[in-house]
Every structure is written in structure tokens, then in C-alpha cells.
Amino acid sequence: MSFLEHLRSESARLGEVARSGLDAPVPSCPGWTVDDVMRHVAQVYVHKVEVLRLGARPDPWPPDFSDQDTLQWYDEARAAIVDALDAAGTGLRTWTFDPRDTTSGFWHRRMAHETVIHRIDVEQAHGMVTPIDPELALDGIDEVLYPTLGGPWWEEGDTAHPIDAAVRLTASTGQAGRSWTVHADATSVDVRQGAEGNVAAEIFGGPAQLYLWLWGRAGDDAVRTVGDPDAVRAFRGRISEATQ
Secondary structure (H helix, E strand, O other): OOHHHHHHHHHHHHHHHHOOOOOOEOOOOOOOEHHHHHHHHHHHHHHHHHHHHHOOOOOOOOOOOOOOOHHHHHHHHHHHHHHHHHHHOOOOEEEEEEOOEEEHHHHHHHHHHHHHHHHHHHHHHHOOOOOOOHHHHHHHHHHHHHHHHOOOOOOOOOOOOOOOEEEEEEEEEOOEEEEEEEEEEOOEEEEEEOOOOOOOEEEEEOHHHHHHHHOOOOOHHHOEEEEOHHHHHHHHHHHHHHHO
């Protein structure tokens, strides 16, 4: 899978749909308009260009971007992040928030998923949602579970959703499927590939539906659940904390 090619195509679609109107409200981001989404994505892109240039987080951050024309800024930032990632390749050592991956390859993947989720936001705002590549969606489930959910963020126990249970997610892909088993308590989240062991609840869906549900871009009717509904609700709350 070429994350850079996904970034190119997804970011082009995002810019295209945004031109249908910047004032449209975004259902999945209450209080935001398309303009807010586009300015957010532009700032994320510019930040990652600086991360790749410095090999570290830029400080101070952010500069004052208030005078930037939204769509022009987005177009420039989009070109800049694609060029920066292309030049860096996937092996450049740099800052990331994944303890297991401190290479530029992390940002190839993260920027592809950042873009597809916000492409969905803008498409939902304009009622013109298009499909997500199933392979990209499967990888997106994997990424949101680790490092976004399963990273070392919970040691202080500062969660409103301790869960204290195991939950299994399965993405159905035709005759096959891919599963993840998540063990969570107040101070840790452990994500394991596969369907081993007992769980309190299971969550099923197609790759795109499960991916969007995890990111809060699809409702509960997009997935099917069995088992303890309290565990499902707590898991959904915990992942909402991680993806804010």
C-alpha cells in the first residue's frame, strides 16, 4: 500500500469537495464548518512539514495563520506535505508519537488517515460521501487502535471510561475477516492482533463502517455488537477520548 498515493488522492478529493462551500456545517464535528476543517488540515500539514524538516516538534507553535485564505493555504500546505514526505521517504528518523516507530514512514501513514477522515467530514457536510478503499480502512482500524488508543497515554488513570474488560473488533472482508482484541483498564490499553481469549463484547462491521465508527464518523447502526452493552459503551467512550 502506498500511503503517499492515498494522501495525494484523498487530499485532492478533500480540496475538491470543500469548494462546494466553506460555510456548510460538519455533522461529525459539532460547531465546525467546512472552513474550520480545511484550516485544521492545512495547519496539520504545515506542522508535519516542520517536523520532517527539524526532526523534532517545532517550538513555538503555531504561528499566526489568521490572515491565510483558506483554500489557497490548503492547496499550498497540501503540496508542501506531499513534497516533504516524498523527499523524506519512509526511513528518515524524526519525532513521532508512536514509541514503536520514529521514522518518517509513520507520517506517511498518519497523514493518509488524517486526510481520509477529514475528507469524509467534508463530504458528509455536502451530502456527497464516496467510498473508502477497503485496504486503507483496514489499516486505519489498526492505526486508530494502536498507537492512537493503545499508546502509553493512560498511566495517570485520567479517563472517564476505565472499561476494565476485553473487547474484540472484527472487520468482515467477504469470506474472511480481521480481528483485534483490546484489553483495557483505567491505566492501560493493550491491543493484540487476532481473536484469542474471552471477551466481554464483540463489535463487527465492514472495514469502512468499523473504521468510521471508531473515529465517530458513523453511528452505532453502522456496526453490530454482541455481549455486554456497557462494555461497548465504555469502549466507545474511551476511544472518543483518544481521538479528540
